Structures are given as C-alpha cells and as structure tokens.
Amino acid sequence: MANLTISLDENLVKQARIKAIQEGTSLSAKVREMLAAYVRQDAPLKAAVIPKLPTGGSGGLMPGIDPSSNRSFYDAMDADVDMLKLK
Numbered sequence: 013m014a015n016l017t018i019s020l021d022e023n024l025v026k027q028a029r030i031k032a033i034q035e036g037t038s039l040s041a042k043v044r045e046m047l048a049a050y051v052r053q054d055a056p057l058k059a060a061v062i063p064k065l066p067t068g069g070s071g072g073l074m075p076g077i078d079p080s081s082n083r084s085f086y087d088a089m090d091a092d093v094d095m096l097k098l099k
Contacts (some may be wrong), residue, residue: 021086023090028042
C-alpha cells in the first residue's frame with residue numbers, strides 16, 4: 013500500500029477523525045473509500061460550498077486578513093460560513 017501526504021486544515025482533520033471513530037472506522041479507511049469511489053465514478057463527491065471572503069466596501073480584503081497566511085484565509089472563510097448559518 014502506498015503512503016500519501018496531503019495538506020488539510022487541522023480542524024477539518026480533527027472533526028473527520030472523530031466522525032470516523034464514531035462510525036467504527038479510521039480516517040485513512042474513509043479517505044481510501046472516497047478516493048476509490050472517485051476513481052470508479054459510481055459515487056460522485058458532493059461539491060464543496062466555498063464561501064466568499066469578506067471584503068471591504070471598496071474591494072480588497074478586510075483588515076486583519078493576512079494575504080500571506082493560509083490560516084488567516086481559513087479563519088475568514090470559517091467566520092463567513094458561521095455568519096451564513098446564523099441567517
């Protein structure tokens with residue numbers, strides 16, 4: 013079996029591990045299962061909803077968002093998703 017290194021948001025990995033454990037499996041097994049389904053095309057993956065990043069009134073990013081930091085973008089997207097849930 014081959015090993016694969018991927019970069020994922022830490023919070024997403026934690027939530028996925030918890031869900032896998034609740035389902036009596038491992039995160040690695042779930043990734044293998046989803047990747048196999050993707051290759052077979054018999055169970056298409058759901059499209060991800062990508063929220064828009066919060067911008068200032070004149071365009072550009074809102075204050076506090078560091079364009080050189082992935083974490084800054086993730087936090088901004090998470091905050092935007094949380095705002096959408098409140099509506």
